[in-house]
Amino acid sequence: MSNTPEVPGGEAAPAEPRPAAPPIDGGAAAPAKPRKLPGEMPPDKYTRETITWIKPWTPHLFSFRTTRAPGFRFIPGQFARLGVYRDDGDPADKKGPRWVWRAYSIASASYDEFLEFYSIVVPDGEFTTTLASLKVGDEILVEKTNYGFLTTDRFEGGRDLWLLSSGTGLAPFLSVLFDLDIWAQYERIVVVHSVRQENELAYRDSIEGLKDHEAFGELLAESPGKVVYVPLVTRAPAVHADGRPMLNKRITTALADGSLEAEAGLKLDPATSRVMICGNPEMVDDIRKQLAKSGFAVSRRGVPGTMAVENYW
Ligand SMILES: Cc1cc2nc3c(=O)[nH]c(=O)nc-3n(C[C@H](O)[C@H](O)[C@H](O)COP(=O)(O)OP(=O)(O)OC[C@H]3O[C@@H](n4cnc5c(N)ncnc54)[C@H](O)[C@@H]3O)c2cc1C
Ligand SMILES: NC(=O)c1ccc[n+]([C@@H]2O[C@H](COP(=O)([O-])OP(=O)(O)OC[C@H]3O[C@@H](n4cnc5c(N)ncnc54)[C@H](OP(=O)(O)O)[C@@H]3O)[C@@H](O)[C@H]2O)c1
Numbered sequence: 100m101s102n103t104p105e106v107p108g109g110e111a112a113p114a115e116p117r118p119a120a121p122p123i124d125g126g127a128a129a130p131a132k133p134r135k136l137p138g139e140m141p142p143d144k145y146t147r148e149t150i151t152w153i154k155p156w157t158p159h160l161f162s163f164r165t166t167r168a169p170g171f172r173f174i175p176g177q178f179a180r181l182g183v184y185r186d187d188g189d190p191a192d193k194k195g196p197r198w199v200w201r202a203y204s205i206a207s208a209s210y211d212e213f214l215e216f217y218s219i220v221v222p223d224g225e226f227t228t229t230l231a232s233l234k235v236g237d238e239i240l241v242e243k244t245n246y247g248f249l250t251t252d253r254f255e256g257g258r259d260l261w262l263l264s265s266g267t268g269l270a271p272f273l274s275v276l277f278d279l280d281i282w283a284q285y286e287r288i289v290v291v292h293s294v295r296q297e298n299e300l301a302y303r304d305s306i307e308g309l310k311d312h313e314a315f316g317e318l319l320a321e322s323p324g325k326v327v328y329v330p331l332v333t334r335a336p337a338v339h340a341d342g343r344p345m346l347n348k349r350i351t352t353a354l355a356d357g358s359l360e361a362e363a364g365l366k367l368d369p370a371t372s373r374v375m376i377c378g379n380p381e382m383v384d385d386i387r388k389q390l391a392k393s394g395f396a397v398s399r400r401g402v403p404g405t406m407a408v409e410n411y412w
Contacts, residue, residue: 138198173245175274182240204270208277217270253398257373268378297337380410
C-alpha cells in the first residue's frame with residue numbers, strides 16, 4: 100500500500116510532505132505549484148503574525164496578543180478574521196489539512212502596537228481547540244481587512260454610552276473603553292458584563308483599575324463616575340470589592356425590573372443613551388426587542404440609530 104497521503108478531493112499529495120504549518124503564500128519552501136488547501140487565502144489578503152502573550156482566565160477562557168502589521172488599522176469595536184492551520188481529521192470528510200478562519204473582536208486599543216483578543220474554548224470547536232494549543236512564538240494569520248459596525252460612528256449625538264455584553268462579547272468594548280476620543284465624546288460609559296460565574300469576569304481588574312491608569316486615571320480623577328462597571332453573575336452569588344452584592348440575574352431581567360439602571364445610577368433613554376450589545380445571539384435579540392419597546396432603534400446603513408448590535412454565533 101502506498102504511504103503517499105491522500106488530500107481532499109482524492110488527489111495524490113505532493114511528494115514532499117508539508118511542514119506542520121505550510122507557507123501558504125508560495126514561499127521558498129513550497130512546491131512550485133502548491134496545492135490549494137481548504138480555507139487557503141491569497142497571500143495578499145492576510146499577514147502572518149506571531150503570538151506574543153497568552154493569559155488564561157479559566158480553563159475555557161483566555162486572552163492573547165499578536166504582533167500587529169504596521170498597515171493594520173481598525174475602529175474600536177471592529178473585528179478581524181483569524182486563521183489557524185489544522186492537519187488532523189478524516190480526509191474522507193474533507194477534514195484533512197486546512198486553514199480555519201473565524202471572526203474575532205479586537206480587544207486592544209487602536210493605538211496599541213499589538214492586537215489583543217479574548218477567546219472562549221468551545222469543547223471540540225474546530226477553531227478554538229487549535230487556537231488553545233498555540234504557544235507564544237507560534238504564528239497565526241490575520242486577514243488584512245477589518246470588519247464590523249459595532250462602532251460609535253453608527254450613532255449621532257448621545258450623552259451616555261452603554262456597552263452591554265455577555266461572555267467574550269466584552270472584547271470589542273475593551274477597545275471602545277480604552278479610546279480617548281470616546282471618553283471625550285460621552286459623559287458616561289457604562290460597561291455591563293454578564294457571565295455565569297464570578298471567575299469569568301475577565302478584565303475586571305483592568306476596568307476597576309482605570310483609576311490607576313497613567314492616562315485614564317487623571318481623567319477619572321477629574322470626572323469620577325465617568326466609567327460605570329456593572330458585572331452580572333448569573334449562576335452564583337458574587338460581591339463587589341466593597342462587599343455590595345453584584346447583580347445575580349440576566350441583563351434582560353435587570354433591564355425589566357429597573358435594577359440595571361439603579362446599579363448604573365443612570366436612566367436608559369433614547370434621547371441621551373446610545374447602546375451597543377454584543378455576545379450571545381439570544382441575549383442580543385432579547386435586549387434589542389426590550390429596548391425597542393422603549394424607543395431605541397438599531398442603526399442601519401446611512402440611518403443613525405440608538406443601538407448597535409453584534410452576534411457571536
Ligand atoms: C463578529 C464576530 C466576532 C466574534 N468575536 C469573538 C471573540 O472576540 N471571542 C470569541 O471567543 N469568539 C468570538 N466570535 C466567535 C468566533 O468567531 C468562533 O465562533 C469561536 O472562536 C468558536 O469557534 P469554533 O470553531 O471553536 O466553534 P464554532 O463551530 O465556531 O462554534 C460552535 C458553537 O460554540 C458556541 N460559541 C461560539 N463562539 C462562542 C463564544 N465566543 N462564546 C460562547 N459560545 C460560543 C456557539 O454555540 C457555537 O454554535 C465572534 C464571532 C463573530 C461573528
Ligand atoms: N466547560 C466549562 O466549564 C464551561 C463553563 C461555562 C460555559 N461553558 C460553555 O461555553 C458556552 C458559552 O458559555 P458562556 O458562559 O460564555 O456564554 P453564555 O451561555 O452566553 O452565558 C453568558 C451570560 O449570558 C447570559 N445569557 C445567556 N442567554 C441570555 C439571554 N437570552 N438573555 C440574557 N442573558 C443571557 C448568561 O446567563 P445564564 O447564566 O442565566 O444563562 C450568562 O450570564 C456554553 O456552550 C457553555 O456550555 C463551558
